[in-house]
Amino acid sequence: MSTLHLYRSLLRELRLASKQPRRIRNPVVQQHLRELIQEQRPDMVEKMLSETRDFLRASRIHAELLKRYNPLHDMTEEEKIRATARRVGLNTPKEYIEE
Template identity: 65%
Template sequence: MSSKQITHLYRSLLREVRLASKKPRATRNPVVVQQIRTLVDSSLSGNGNNTSAEKILIETRDFMRATRIHAELLQRYNPIHGMSEEERIKATARRVGLDTPVEFKGDKE
């Protein structure tokens, strides 16, 4: 793989890390990016086993992309996914045109 292709792979992998992260950039763990950079450096230097490092980078990128797309599709086609039990019951009742009754909260003295 040429250095241009490895650079493109590195950037696409960093993009997937950014899109997969739920934390702001300043609070992310820098070890992940350092490990990716180490793999890219080993691929660019050409130390013997560079094809395995490239394969790891490609598989990691593809896995992260598939995971992100899977989560988006779950959210799109199953909107109650990830809700608590109470929220799920309310959403299901609203779907069929009903409202859940207001629960009585008595004095707790």
């Protein structure tokens, strides 16, 4: 696989992994990647790019699978309790706040 192809696929994975729109993203990451590519030997660059791309892809797929199969994963404790109660057809009681 050519270095250019690996570089473009790595940029694609960076775009998919980012939670921010393109105009807000920090351009330093891409600049740093370009500098690394220019400084390294071609065989080292290809290995580095493919490993980084594979890591980003695996991280993205892992996060998608966690979200799909464990929907309570990124919730707070209160949200988890509310979701669990709703699953069995109940509502959580409103907490009493003494003033």
